[in-house]
Amino acid sequence: MSLIVTGTIGIDTVHTPDGSSEGVLGGSCAYFAAASSHYTPTRLVGVVGDDWPDAHREMLSSFPGIDLSGLEVRRGSSTFRWGGRYFDNMNDRETLFTELGVLEEHPPAVPTEFTDSKFVFLGNTHPAVQLGMLEQLPDRKLAVADTMDLWINIANEDLLQLLQAVDGLVLNDSEASMLTGERNTITAARRLLDLGPTFVVVKKGEHGCVLVHKDAQNVRVLPAFPVEANGVVDPTGAGDSFAGGMMGHLASHDRFDIDILQEAIAWGTVTASCTLGSFGLDGLRNVDRDSLQAKMDQFQQAAWVGPRATAS
Numbered sequence: 316m317s318l319i320v321t322g323t324i325g326i327d328t329v330h331t332p333d334g335s336s337e338g339v340l341g342g343s344c345a346y347f348a349a350a351s352s353h354y355t356p357t358r359l360v361g362v363v364g365d366d367w368p369d370a371h372r373e374m375l376s377s378f379p380g381i382d383l384s385g386l387e388v389r390r391g392s393s394t395f396r397w398g399g400r401y402f403d404n405m406n407d408r409e410t411l412f413t414e415l416g417v418l419e420e421h422p423p424a425v426p427t428e429f430t431d432s433k434f435v436f437l438g439n440t441h442p443a444v445q446l447g448m449l450e451q452l453p454d455r456k457l458a459v460a461d462t463m464d465l466w467i468n469i470a471n472e473d474l475l476q477l478l479q480a481v482d483g484l485v486l487n488d489s490e491a492s493m494l495t496g497e498r499n500t501i502t503a504a505r506r507l508l509d510l511g512p513t514f515v516v517v518k519k520g521e522h523g524c525v526l527v528h529k530d531a532q533n534v535r536v537l538p539a540f541p542v543e544a545n546g547v548v549d550p551t552g553a554g555d556s557f558a559g560g561m562m563g564h565l566a567s568h569d570r571f572d573i574d575i576l577q578e579a580i581a582w583g584t585v586t587a588s589c590t591l592g593s594f595g596l597d598g599l600r601n602v603d604r605d606s607l608q609a610k611m612d613q614f615q616q617a618a619w620v621g622p623r624a625t626a627s
């Protein structure tokens with residue numbers, strides 16, 4: 316089933332306690348597409364300026380499953396740039412700068428040959444742009460969005476409108492609390508369901524994730540993939556990679572009931588772990604279906620609680 320993504324393509328500068336990387340390819344839809352393309356062909360809709368480095372195009376093009384015909388290079392405009400610094404725990408970070416550049420102009424158009432897309436992911440960008448993309452995809456079966464603190468702060472009204480139009484929402488625990496005022500993850504997720512989506516996935520960094528669904532009584536939870544300190548070089552894009560693995564799995568099965576969603580967040584977890592070990596998209600480029608499957612086998616073993624756990 317056709318999967319389409321929009322979001323940012325960024326030029327990132329990332330500082331961690333152990334090192335820095337300047338001018339690396341990033342952005343929500345770059346990470347997402349790199350991840351999802353391991354599961355299903357992925358159509359990318361995005362815009363960059365004419366300062367976009369050739370090396371970044373080569374990197375994105377090295378993922379055979381990404382269709383870049385919806386990537387616009389706009390003359391005279393500047394590519395979105397983002398800088399961040401991670402704290403010692405490598406889970407929390409501060410944004411050092413956000414230069415919206417071309418994102419402040421009109422959004423990229425969805426190419427006609429993409430308008431029949433069935434699975435839609437609205438990666439982090441202005442919620443009005445996310446809404447505009449949805450309107451161009453009348454055949455969609457499943458639309459899922461991500462958001463973050465900047466958009467919660469500066470575009471809250473648009474975001475609330477977006478929530479009424481999507482089927483699913485994927486976000487961090489701090490963002491879920493910020494949007495709802497609830498500190499408890501499950502309570503916050505249930506409040507978000509009241510705002511529109513049918514399901515919500517709340518990511519909790521190294522503490523895993525939680526899935527709540529309107530049609531299912533029970534909450535589904537997963538731990539994170541176990542990674543030791545020396546395996547975490549740069550967590551940037553882990554959230555987008557999670558979403559890419561999740562949506563790639565759903566689109567390749569053409570289903571989105573609670574059970575496949577739980578499987579999908581497990582693939583998201585495994586895929587996100589591939590991003591942690593290096594700056595930029597290198598980690599996702601260096602995996603394939605076999606190595607992802609091997610990681611999934613390892614994850615299943617690590618999280619195993621038996622066929623039916625009993626107290627005696």
Ligand code: AMP
Nearest residue numbers: 325341342397439465551552553554555
């Ligand atoms: P993640 O670590 O999954 O939250 O994704 C980080 C990526 O999102 C970086 O590569 C940034 O270029 C991009 N990014 C940072 N801030 C924003 C924003 N406000 N909107 C969209 N993308 C952003």
